[in-house]
Amino acid sequence: MSSAAHETDVVIIGAGPVGLFAIFECGMLRMRCHVVDALDTAGGQCAALYPEKPIYDIPGHPRIDAADLIDRLVEQAAPFSPVYHLGQQVTALVQDGERFHVETSTGTRITARAVVVAAGVGAFGPNRPPLDGIEAYEGRSVFYMVKRREDMRGKRVVIAGGGDSAVDWALALAGIAASIMVVHRRPKFRAAPEMAARLDQLARDGAIELVVPYQLHALAGAGGMLTGVDVATLDGVVRRLDADVLLPFFGLAMNLGPIAEWGLDLDRSHIAVEPSTCASSVPGIHAVGDIASYPGKLKLILSGFAEAAAAAHAIRGRIFPGEVLHFEYSTTQGVPGLAA
Known part of the structure; x- marks a missing residue:
């Protein structure tokens, strides 16, 4: 002291x-x-x-x-x-x-x-998503911030959220990550219009995938390392996304x-x-x-x-x-x- x-x-x-x-x-x-x-x-x-x-x-x-x-x-x-x-x-x-x-x-x-x-x-x-066992993955394959874009190079990245942070990082990691999937509960994003338009264009070009309307449902993996992220619709339809990294951006x-x-x-x-x-x-x-x-x-x-x-x-x-x-x-x- x-x-x-x-x-x-x-x-x-x-x-x-x-x-x-x-x-x-x-x-x-x-x-x-x-x-x-x-x-x-x-x-x-x-x-x-x-x-x-x-x-x-x-x-x-x-x-x-x-x-x-x-x-x-x-x-x-x-x-x-x-x-x-x-x-x-x-x-x-x-x-x-x-x-x-x-x-x-x-x-x-x-x-x-x-x-x-x-x-x-x-x-x-960070506002943590209510996923069972997420603590075991935090800091290893679940991150609430990105300090270096290079850390995501070649990884299968799932981004969850519909605001500026989610959209900005999807744009920033395009061409660096092996794949990017953006999960949001509705098709409309709450980001700045120009950024949202760029996101839509990347999706049309096949550079990223917009996974809508879905929400995070469960994590799959072992030893703190993800292999997949389960997402679900409001009707309960579940889909598995292959993933190395989850970036939840919920404010x-x-x-x-x-x-x-x-x-x-x-x-x-x-x-x-x-x-x-x-x-x-x-x-x-x-x-x-x-x-x-x-x-x-x-x-x-x-x-x-x-x-x-x-x-x-x-x-x-x-x-x-x-x-x-x-x-x-x-x-x-x-x-x-x-x-x-």
Whole structure:
């Protein structure tokens, strides 16, 4: 257990893309940051769930892999010397006047004037399909994330789900896997229209097979290694799919964890904020990214970037009370150094 104690301007909870950009925005306003994340590496879902997945809606990048985006955000934040506390979860947050005392699961203690919650969907884990004995296959031939496309080369892959993740990985693995079968309970997929259209085209070309309308029914194999996946219609018709790998993509189970006990106004397991400042119901605590909720909210990384900027500017008055901000664009001021 660590007993290290630190003092800083801002504690950022969550080292995903929005949390990393919040470091930069705070740094541009001369505010120091400490960052806490339960994962042992920066990047959040981008690093943990789909590092090789291409992202298409980052301004200035027609296409960028998630891992590359994280690398660039870490590089962008580096001039401001953020202190990362990775592999530990915030377990307690206590307000003492104008300051917040944060404690983590490893005993690290941080005192700050403001807190930015950029925890994405909170502590997350996959929604597991209700299949008997699936635990024996997890991590060996059943995976809830793909870190390297090459791991799927030459394998018979069954993908289950009808959302963006299922469709995106079917497209990404086409030409790499020996075969791809996408199981969904209805013909219509809930993915972006362009991606769904590409999926349909690959199916027409014979590059993948759409197994609809079916649902997962049972697993076949031994020693943690699959040989097949049984699927069934709503009428009970069962079909065996030869498979080496099952990728079930049924979303993430969201758990706010200790955040739910901090007295913040919540909106269906999200933190309700004022959209122009991303301020929560507790002065000094702001929320940005997927965990923040307000009318018209768009759950996009670029929206989170804008929220990080808004929160940083709102926090500045708390860190430097009475000091007038002479705002300059980064093109004119450059990247300022922080005072010792």
